[in-house]
Amino acid sequence: xxxxxxxxxxxxxxxxxxxxxxxxxxxxxxxxxxxxxxxxxxxxxxxxxxxxxxxxxxxxxxxxxxxxxxxxxxxxxxxxxxxxxxxxxxxxxxxxxxxxxxxxxxxxxxxxxxxxxxxxxxxxxxxxxxxxxxxxxxxxxxxxxxxxxxxxxxxxxxxxxxxxxxxxxxxxxxxxxx
Amino acid sequence: xxxxxxxxxxxxxxxxxxxxxxxxxxxxxxxxxxxxxxxxxxxxxxxxxxxxxxxxxxxxxxxxxxxxxxxxxxxxxxxxxxxxxxxxxxxxxxxxxxxxxxxxxxxxxxxxxxxxxxxxxxxxxxxxxxxxxxxxxxxxxxxxxxxxxxxxxxxxxxxxxxxxxxxxxxxxxxxxxxxxxxxxxxxxxxxxxxxxxxxxxxxxxxxxxxxxxxxxxxxxxxxxxxxxxxxxxxxxxxxxxxxxxxxxxxxxxxxxxxxxxxxxxxxxxxxxxxxxxxxxxxxxxxxxxxxxxxxxxxxxxxxxxxx
Numbered sequence: 001x002x003x004x005x006x007x008x009x010x011x012x013x014x015x016x017x018x019x020x021x022x023x024x025x026x027x028x029x030x031x032x033x034x035x036x037x038x039x040x041x042x043x044x045x046x047x048x049x050x051x052x053x054x055x056x057x058x059x060x061x062x063x064x065x066x067x068x069x070x071x072x073x074x075x076x077x078x079x080x081x082x083x084x085x086x087x088x089x090x091x092x093x094x095x096x097x098x099x100x101x102x103x104x105x106x107x108x109x110x111x112x113x114x115x116x117x118x119x120x121x122x123x124x125x126x127x128x129x130x131x132x133x134x135x136x137x138x139x140x141x142x143x144x145x146x147x148x149x150x151x152x153x154x155x156x157x158x159x160x161x162x163x164x165x166x167x168x169x170x171x172x173x174x175x176x177x178x
Numbered sequence: 179x180x181x182x183x184x185x186x187x188x189x190x191x192x193x194x195x196x197x198x199x200x201x202x203x204x205x206x207x208x209x210x211x212x213x214x215x216x217x218x219x220x221x222x223x224x225x226x227x228x229x230x231x232x233x234x235x236x237x238x239x240x241x242x243x244x245x246x247x248x249x250x251x252x253x254x255x256x257x258x259x260x261x262x263x264x265x266x267x268x269x270x271x272x273x274x275x276x277x278x279x280x281x282x283x284x285x286x287x288x289x290x291x292x293x294x295x296x297x298x299x300x301x302x303x304x305x306x307x308x309x310x311x312x313x314x315x316x317x318x319x320x321x322x323x324x325x326x327x328x329x330x331x332x333x334x335x336x337x338x339x340x341x342x343x344x345x346x347x348x349x350x351x352x353x354x355x356x357x358x359x360x361x362x363x364x365x366x367x368x369x370x371x372x373x374x375x376x377x378x379x380x381x382x383x384x385x386x387x388x389x390x391x392x393x394x395x396x397x398x399x400x401x402x403x404x405x406x407x408x409x410x411x412x413x414x415x416x417x418x419x420x421x422x423x424x425x426x427x428x429x430x431x432x433x434x435x436x437x438x439x440x441x442x443x444x445x446x447x448x449x450x451x452x453x454x455x456x457x458x459x460x461x462x463x464x465x466x467x468x469x470x471x472x473x474x475x476x477x478x479x480x481x482x483x484x485x
Contacts, residue, residue: 057426058429
């Protein structure tokens with residue numbers, strides 16, 4: 001109930017039927033990903049439902065970058081797939097003790113993690129995207145992290161990835177000054 | 179251009195990118211001195227020998243033995259970068275980091291402070307709800323009398339080979355100092371200077387859609403201001419261009435910098451006409467620092483950039 005499936009070519013299915021209008025109504029729905037879902041599928045969703053690009057200030061710029069990338073073969077050896085996660089972190093220091101909840105989008109290869117900042121968009125579009133488990137970090141202990149099954153809403157999935165992708169863009173090379 | 183440089187470090191991998199830039203600058207500019215400076219921690223009480231380590235929260239006894247040990251650690255951390263550099267001096271102090279960094283900068287009359295954006299490694303998602311940039315960096319950038327070069331990502335080009343410098347302005351008084359630094363740097367290294375302004379149509383229109391004619395009028399107005407405020411001060415220097423865009427300023431600056439493959443972004447510390455003593459790091463600078471693929475120089479005072 002109240003779940004949607006994001007299809008690999010960008011459309012959204014609700015109760016087995018494509019959502020044709022009012023995609024904003026799906027923002028609070030839990031998300032399942034179609035088999036073969038890639039980062040390109042995530043961008044194709046905005047081509048299909050352009051109103052969703054209003055959700056994050058970087059989405060129009062990201063769409064421009066996306067449209068200038070090759071239509072296929074955007075792969076990167078350094079990772080097997082990207083994983084979207086939710087992290088609940090209990091923090092004791094510095095500052096007052098608190099609990100923070102945020103999303104994260106990381107590249108994974110075996111057990112190694114890759115910071116997406118170091119990758120360029122044209123190397124990532126055809127990499128698979130998976131939904132990961134919720135990770136519970138207690139007082140900075142990154143070795144013993146508790147993991148739980150969880151649900152991601154469409155809003156989280158759009159906004160969390162858009163936030164992380166806004167960090168893409170390592171410079172390629174320098175030019176020599178005149 | 180940079181006779182004395184202060185590199186403020188946590189002596190941890192978080193500052194590695196900033197370290198490379200600081201050492202490279204000192205080498206290329208044949209600086210008199212590069213101070214590699216680390217603040218050990220905050221004293222627990224009065225003249226107590228115990229300090230609270232700022233990264234771990236642990237209490238340490240900051241006696242001479244401990245200080246020697248930390249200096250040795252710093253020496254090992256930067257051994258490769260320090261190779262063959264005689265003008266490099268390692269320093270530590272006990273105290274509140276931003277206050278000690280500023281004190282050291284004043285004492286040594288440095289021309290530039292180099293530091294990382296954060297003192298700890300953060301998940302990108304987490305940065306969103308925490309202070310976007312490190313508190314120490316913000317406080318140093320606010321009060322420093324010299325430019326502060328903030329490095330958050332690996333820098334692929336050495337300063338002397340910079341070919342594109344973007345100066346982002348909101349025409350405030352603080353931006354005048356930033357302009358002087360950007361202009362001097364561009365002249366010095368032979369880089370193209372991009373004078374960039376983005377007007378925030380969201381805040382201008384107050385709920386009403388601006389017509390194309392109104393937007394064009396704003397662009398023309400901004401161009402005239404650029405000519406009056408900056409171009410008139412550049413004499414024969416012709417390696418520049420003016421760009422006026424519309425949109426959310428930090429999004430547009432980042433987009434422009436990416437498009438031009440910019441090597442350095444120079445901005446004023448804060449973007450509104452307020453007393454510098456009251457100013458917090460402007461949200462535009464903060465967002466740019468966080469995401470920029472190239473170093474960002476925050477300039478707050480004219481002291482070290484006046485011709």
